[in-house]
Amino acid sequence: MIGTDAEQVVALATRLSASPLDLDDRGRIELIDALERLKNVAAAAQGRIAADLDASVRMADAERGVAAARRGRGVAAQVALARRESVHLGTQHLGLAKVLRDEMPHTAAAFRSGHVSEWRATLLVRETACLSLEHRQAVDLLLAGDPDALAALGDGEIVAEAKKLAYRLDLESFVERRARAESDRHVSVRPAPEVMTRLSALLPVKDGVGVYAALRAAAGAAIAAGDGRSRGQLMADLLVARITGRTDPAEGEPAGDGVGGVAGGVGVTVNLVVPDSVLTGQSDEAAHVDGYGPVPADLARELAAHAEWLRRLYAEPATGALVSMDSVARFFPAGLQLFLRLRDRTCRFPWCDAPVRHADHVCDAALGGATCAHNGQGLCEAHNHAKQAHGWTARPRPGPRHTVEITTPTGHTYDSCAPPTRQPRCVETRPGVWTLVA
Numbered sequence: 001m002i003g004t005d006a007e008q009v010v011a012l013a014t015r016l017s018a019s020p021l022d023l024d025d026r027g028r029i030e031l032i033d034a035l036e037r038l039k040n041v042a043a044a045a046q047g048r049i050a051a052d053l054d055a056s057v058r059m060a061d062a063e064r065g066v067a068a069a070r071r072g073r074g075v076a077a078q079v080a081l082a083r084r085e086s087v088h089l090g091t092q093h094l095g096l097a098k099v100l101r102d103e104m105p106h107t108a109a110a111f112r113s114g115h116v117s118e119w120r121a122t123l124l125v126r127e128t129a130c131l132s133l134e135h136r137q138a139v140d141l142l143l144a145g146d147p148d149a150l151a152a153l154g155d156g157e158i159v160a161e162a163k164k165l166a167y168r169l170d171l172e173s174f175v176e177r178r179a180r181a182e183s184d185r186h187v188s189v190r191p192a193p194e195v196m197t198r199l200s201a202l203l204p205v206k207d208g209v210g211v212y213a214a215l216r217a218a219a220g221a222a223i224a225a226g227d228g229r230s231r232g233q234l235m236a237d238l239l240v241a242r243i244t245g246r247t248d249p250a251e252g253e254p255a256g257d258g259v260g261g262v263a264g265g266v267g268v269t270v271n272l273v274v275p276d277s278v279l280t281g282q283s284d285e286a287a288h289v290d291g292y293g294p295v296p297a298d299l300a301r302e303l304a305a306h307a308e309w310l311r312r313l314y315a316e317p318a319t320g321a322l323v324s325m326d327s328v329a330r331f332f333p334a335g336l337q338l339f340l341r342l343r344d345r346t347c348r349f350p351w352c353d354a355p356v357r358h359a360d361h362v363c364d365a366a367l368g369g370a371t372c373a374h375n376g377q378g379l380c381e382a383h384n385h386a387k388q389a390h391g392w393t394a395r396p397r398p399g400p401r402h403t404v405e406i407t408t409p410t411g412h413t414y415d416s417c418a419p420p421t422r423q424p425r426c427v428e429t430r431p432g433v434w435t436l437v438a
Contacts, residue, residue: 009042037114044111047097047118050079054094057409064390074389077349077382078408086352087382092122099125103136106144115147120158127162130173130180139165191293199239215239273342273421274300288421290342332359332371344378348404348416354380360387362394362404377404377416 016035023031054075061071080090100108100121111121124143128136142165143158144150153161166173182204192198201208219234227234240246271290277283278297287300295303332340337359347354356378363369374396379387387394391409396402402418 040111040114040117043118044108044114044121046083047093047100047111050075050094051097051101053079054098061390066390070389074386074392074409077386078410078412080352081350081406081408081412081414084351086347086354087349087380087386088352088354091382093118096122096125103133104128104140104144105137106140106147110144110147110150113147115151116144120150120155123155123158124162127159128166130177131166131170132173135166135169135173138169195295195299271338271342272300272303274304275421279304288342288345288419290345293345332376336371336373336376339373340376340378343373343402343418345419346378347380347383348377348418349379349383349406350414350416352380352383354382357381358384360384362396374402377402 021028021031054072057075058071061073062068076091076094077087078090079094080087083090083093085093096118100111104125107116107121107124110116111118124140128139131139139162143161150158185201185203185207187199187201189197189199201211203211215235215238216231218238219231222229222234223231229237272287273290274287275283275285278285278287278300281301284297286294286296289295289303340359341356344356346352347356358379358381360377360379361369361371362375362377365371369375386392387406389409393407395405397405397415399415399417401420404416406414406416408414
């Protein structure tokens with residue numbers, strides 16, 4: 001049964017979605033304003049409830065004798081599932097709620113009253129994270145003590161004012177913050193439109209500016225020598241050449257075209273999951289590149305044609321499920337780990353797009369769970385740890401593709417289904433009527 005409070009919220013949502021909005025333009029603007037405040041109030045209520053859940057779970061963990069460092073494990077994952085988002089975002093939401101409750105009462109009050117959004121509250125928490133509790137609360141009072149004045153500030157103004165106050169209160173924290181930021185340097189990749197990727201590097205300013213200047217100078221020299229490509233194209237080509245060790249295209253030589261690595265360069269493997277009908281030209285279904293996502297059939301054929309090594313994984317024709325692989329080992333062998341990663345593509349928890357980091361036994365190996373594809377799933381590190389907390393269970397269950405049923409400590413269940421290798425097609429079954437078919 002849904003609790004009374006939850007029922008009231010669901011009833012309000014139903015009324016809002018079903019009610020005809022026959023308003024004049026003034027009424028439309030007033031309703032937009034009211035709904036914006038309602039969104040903020042609802043987000044603040046979510047945060048308070050999440051913080052209360054965390055406190056309750058930690059208390060129960062303490063009563064069970066759980067070590068202090070492990071108390072509260074899995075709460076952020078439960079919150080993320082309820083909010084239909086990744087565990088990373090769930091952790092941020094829970095962390096924000098706890099800081100507002102314990103350290104920033106004026107920002108919390110402005111949030112609860114709808115004067116600021118969750119994002120603006122996050123900005124204030126982020127910009128004061130390096131301060132002592134005393135200084136943080138001083139900034140909280142100065143910026144959020146007057147909710148109406150805070151509501152009048154834009155995002156950039158909030159950040160700028162918080163930085164000014166923090167700098168004035170504690171100069172040393174800025175030095176520590178810079179050192180902490182430099183320790184978080186990393187490289188990431190994410191999909192971009194039109195079968196492109198965005199490769200990003202978070203670097204200390206001297207390194208980032210230095211890398212950019214070096215690429216720009218080399219591209220300028222190539223343009224001066226008569227290269228017909230744009231400066232941006234040359235900088236991108238030079239970056240790829242210098243990182244992978246492939247022949248520098250700016251020096252007049254082709255970059256090479258092997259997926260498995262180029263002579264004289266760094267060996268690189270690109271894992272491609274594709275129906276054989278695409279490789280033979282009988283189908284133009286999308287393929288899947290590990291670490292990127294769907295790619296069109298022509299690119300899949302190009303990648304396969306230029307590959308030095310080709311690994312074949314076959315799918316069951318009717319459902320598109322990849323075939324199973326088994327092992328008698330306690331730990332998943334490398335080949336089976338790769339299979340799980342290629343089958344699941346991203347973390348199997350619902351709404352989590354994080355890369356697969358762990359090959360996990362759905363039913364714990366210590367409880368007799370087999371080391372096989374059917375009892376295996378790819379998880380991110382955070383969800384693998386969350387799943388080990390008290391009260392979590394998971395089990396494979398029948399489905400058109402590999403399916404796992406996840407049950408949280410509160411008894412809520414969520415189904416996770418592996419993505420299909422064959423994408424549905426849109427077919428015109430009769431004039432003007434289109435149907436999705438497997």
